[in-house]
Amino acid sequence: MAATETPVRISDLVSTAPIRAAEISLEERQAFFRAVEEEMERLGFDEANEITAASERLTEHDFSVRINAR
Amino acid sequence: MRNPVQGISLHAFDGNAATLMAALQREPINEILRDKDPYRQLRYIVDYLKYPQLGAKSYLLEEHYVDRDYMEDHAVFYSRSLRAYANYCKRVHFFNLPKAQVAEHIKSAAGLVPGADSVETTLSKAYLGFVVVKPIPGAPIGRTVLKHLPAEKGDGHLRSFRCVRDYDVHVLGLTLKVWGLAFQQQDEGVSACATTAVWSTLQKIRDFEDIRIATPAEITSLATRHILPFGRAMPSEGLSIDQMCQAIQALGLAPSLYRLGPADDLLAYLHAAEHSSFPCILVWDDPDDTTRRHAVAVVGVKTLPGSVVAVEGLTDLAREIRAIYVHDDRIGPYLRTDLENQNSGIFTVSYGNRSKPERWRASYLLLPVHGKIRLSLAFLRQASRQFATAVRKTLGQKDTTILSFESFIRQGHKYVKELCQDSTKEGHAGLGFKLVAECALPRYLGVIRVAAGNLGWIDLLLDTTSTPRSIECVAIVCHEQTSGALAAAASELAGQYACKAFTSQ
Numbered sequence: 001m002a003a004t005e006t007p008v009r010i011s012d013l014v015s016t017a018p019i020r021a022a023e024i025s026l027e028e029r030q031a032f033f034r035a036v037e038e039e040m041e042r043l044g045f046d047e048a049n050e051i052t053a054a055s056e057r058l059t060e061h062d063f064s065v066r067i068n069a070r
Numbered sequence: 071m072r073n074p075v076q077g078i079s080l081h082a083f084d085g086n087a088a089t090l091m092a093a094l095q096r097e098p099i100n101e102i103l104r105d106k107d108p109y110r111q112l113r114y115i116v117d118y119l120k121y122p123q124l125g126a127k128s129y130l131l132e133e134h135y136v137d138r139d140y141m142e143d144h145a146v147f148y149s150r151s152l153r154a155y156a157n158y159c160k161r162v163h164f165f166n167l168p169k170a171q172v173a174e175h176i177k178s179a180a181g182l183v184p185g186a187d188s189v190e191t192t193l194s195k196a197y198l199g200f201v202v203v204k205p206i207p208g209a210p211i212g213r214t215v216l217k218h219l220p221a222e223k224g225d226g227h228l229r230s231f232r233c234v235r236d237y238d239v240h241v242l243g244l245t246l247k248v249w250g251l252a253f254q255q256q257d258e259g260v261s262a263c264a265t266t267a268v269w270s271t272l273q274k275i276r277d278f279e280d281i282r283i284a285t286p287a288e289i290t291s292l293a294t295r296h297i298l299p300f301g302r303a304m305p306s307e308g309l310s311i312d313q314m315c316q317a318i319q320a321l322g323l324a325p326s327l328y329r330l331g332p333a334d335d336l337l338a339y340l341h342a343a344e345h346s347s348f349p350c351i352l353v354w355d356d357p358d359d360t361t362r363r364h365a366v367a368v369v370g371v372k373t374l375p376g377s378v379v380a381v382e383g384l385t386d387l388a389r390e391i392r393a394i395y396v397h398d399d400r401i402g403p404y405l406r407t408d409l410e411n412q413n414s415g416i417f418t419v420s421y422g423n424r425s426k427p428e429r430w431r432a433s434y435l436l437l438p439v440h441g442k443i444r445l446s447l448a449f450l451r452q453a454s455r456q457f458a459t460a461v462r463k464t465l466g467q468k469d470t471t472i473l474s475f476e477s478f479i480r481q482g483h484k485y486v487k488e489l490c491q492d493s494t495k496e497g498h499a500g501l502g503f504k505l506v507a508e509c510a511l512p513r514y515l516g517v518i519r520v521a522a523g524n525l526g527w528i529d530l531l532l533d534t535t536s537t538p539r540s541i542e543c544v545a546i547v548c549h550e551q552t553s554g555a556l557a558a559a560a561s562e563l564a565g566q567y568a569c570k571a572f573t574s575q
Contacts, residue, residue: 014500016507018545018572019557022565032566036460043382045455052335055328056448062329063315065434066300067264067353067363068308 074158077133078242080176082169083126087113093131094160094203096210111211111255114402114421115201119164123220124198128169132241135161137202139254139269140212142285147259147304148206156205159212163241164198172196179244190244199248200239209257215239215250216403218370218395227392231370233349235277251349251369253403254286261286263365264309264351265293266399268317270367271349271438278481279440281322293317311353311434314365318438326437326446333415334386335451338477339435341388342447344371345478350437352396354430357416364430369404370395380472384458387476443479443534445516445541450477450532453541454518457530460566461520464559471522471555478519479534482511492549501549501574508570509545526550526574528560530567546571 010016024032040046081093091109099108119126137159148155165172172193179189202212218231231249239246252273256266269286276283284292287304293313294303301307309317315325330336343350349367356362372393378385393408394417407417410429418427437447458475465471480488489502505511516532526549533542546569548560557573564571 010507014503014507016500016504018504018508018570019561019564021569021571022562024565029566029568032460032463036456036463039459039463040456043384043459045459048334049452049455051331052338052448052451055331055335056446058327058329062327062434063310063312064299065311065353065363066308067262067310067314067365068300 074134079131079133080169080173081129081131083119083129083164085116085120085126087116090116090129090162094162096203097207100207108208108210110422111399111402112201112203114405115211115214115216118216118402118404119198121219124217125166126164126198127167128165128172130163130165130172130241132161132163135159135202137161137204137212139285139287140202140204142287143257143259143261146287146291159205160203161200161241162203163200163239163246164216165193165196166198167193167196176242179242190246193244194247197239197246197248199237199250202254204257206257206259209255209259211253211255214253214403215248216253217248218250218404223372226374228373228375229370229395230344230373231395232344232347233274233369235274250403251367251397253397254399256399257286259305261290262308263399264314265289267351267365267367267397268293268314268438270369270397271351272318272321272323274347274349275323275438277347284317284321289317289321292320295320311436314351314436318436321438322441323438324441324443326439326443328435328437328446328448330415330432330435333409333413334389335448336415336432336435337388337391337412338386338451339437339447340368340371340391340394341476342450342478343368343435343437345476346480348437348439348479350435352394352432353434353436354417355433357429357431363433364398364400366396366398366405366407368394368396372406378474383462383470383472385472385474387474439479440514442512443514444537445532445534447477449538450479450516450518453477453516453530453532454520457518458520460563461528461559464562464566465555469555471525474521474523476519476521478517480515480517482513482515485515485517485531486511489547489549501547501572504572505545505547508572511544515544522556524551525553526556528556528563530563543567543569545569548573550574 144157175189199216201214204212215237234249234251256262265286275281318325354364371391373390374392378389393406395404397403398405407419410416416431420427454475454477486502486506512533512535514534516534518530521527529547531544536542546560546564550556560571
């Protein structure tokens with residue numbers, strides 16, 4: 001019968017634990033992101049994000065653009 | 071049949087293109103050539119090598135060099151011409167050491183003088199790269215890899231060339247190294263500007279994935295395999311964006327395309343691509359004739375650190391960009407093109423004897439990426455605005471620290487390696503180790519970084535294999551010098567973003 005090997009966990013060798021995350025309820029999280037959204041609106045980031053999103057909404061015309069400089 | 075004869079000669083570099091052309095023994099230019107100046111790229115390269123930071127002083131000329139890219143062009147195109155084009159090229163290697171010193175090092179390499187072991191190291195330090203010269207009268211400049219300019223500009227500006235890679239160069243039994251990105255001019259036989267721009271950007275992919283680098287002829291063939299909207303494939307009559315995407319897709323990569331509107335997003339995409347070490351293709355149009363378009367490969371950026379005014383305590387690092395360095399096949403490698411202003415998206419090109427600078431408006435940005443990178447630069451840009459706002463909010467209104475934000479993509483293992491190097495340097499060992507021991511990392515991470523000047527930074531790591539609708543936050547990583555405010559914010563944000571957080575404290 002083979003000897004049972006005891007594996008060593010890396011976390012037993014070196015402390016790898018993450019920091020304690022704040023305990024936040026679902027309601028608190030929703031409230032936080034609502035507040036972030038309101039702040040983004042105030043900063044003009046929501047409008048900027050709309051423009052950014054539009055840069056990915058491509059049409060057939062975009063793909064048909066010919067590059068022809070010599 | 072006798073074997074080809076090699077001839078290698080060492081010359082002094084006098085900064086005169088005519089001397090170099092004489093040494094290359096080029097045939098006189100045919101007056102019926104459409105391009106009356108096929109050597110302007112060579113003249114640009116000579117001017118570039120004269121920069122004091124590079125300071126070329128000598129060059130080595132190889133008479134017989136077999137270049138993979140040209141051999142392929144020859145096989146599919148030039149071998150079928152009436153004229154018997156040679157299937158080999160010449161290659162010129164440049165050094166910033168005088169001819170006599172290079173001669174001494176070569177003698178050492180040949181075993182005639184002691185100290186041969188250090189020859190490769192010494193010559194590599196003095197090596198400025200090479201130019202392949204093709205036997206095509208109208209398009210002589212083939213694969214060219216030159217060393218890029220140094221980071222410090224001396225006037226407060228910084229140059230950044232994360233998109234280059236190292237090339238091993240074999241000559242005289244020596245292996246020399248050069249850091250750069252390959253450039254070549256379009257020949258209008260197998261390639262146009264769009265082809266060479268794709269070819270240059272694909273050079274860097276070897277640093278990330280085991281994907282064979284395609285030759286210009288292969289790129290043109292793949293681009294024109296299914297669609298031919300503008301006539302024949304070869305001689306090349308230019309490509310559409312669709313065809314460029316087809317070629318990139320056929321080579322096993324994903325084409326990520328953005329239509330450029332306001333300069334804000336243009337700068338953000340350029341910053342993100344460069345910071346991710348991804349060369350990208352910029353499609354320009356002529357503001358005075360929008361049917362005239364050109365493609366260049368972006369290989370570096372020039373920034374003015376600290377130049378961006380904070381708005382509501384937030385600064386967008388991308389707005390520090392003042393110019394970009396491009397491989398423009400009409401002119402040469404590492405061509406600096408200045409942003410006309412921060413809001414226009416227009417670049418100006420001043421090289422040559424033009425009475426006024428050329429103006430080009432950036433209209434599209436095309437980025438070849440690994441298929442596992444499903445998150446776009448546009449999404450990362452949007453996420454960076456949200457995360458910067460979230461960090462600001464978490465720190466509280468009383469905290470007046472200016473926060474900067476940026477986004478980029480990094481291979482998982484490279485991110486950890488950089489973290490380990492940073493942690494060791496700053497005396498906070500283990501941050502990278504903690505992350506990799508506790509979290510399964512994707513091949514590529516989307517990184518949103520919010521920094522508080524010299525105090526430290528917080529990274530939100532996103533799994534790039536996820537999608538915007540089902541986004542996965544891998545972890546929050548905080549690197550802080552002293553105060554503890556950022557670490558406290560990281561703990562709070564870990565709760566809000568429902569992921570683990572690691573700090574250097």
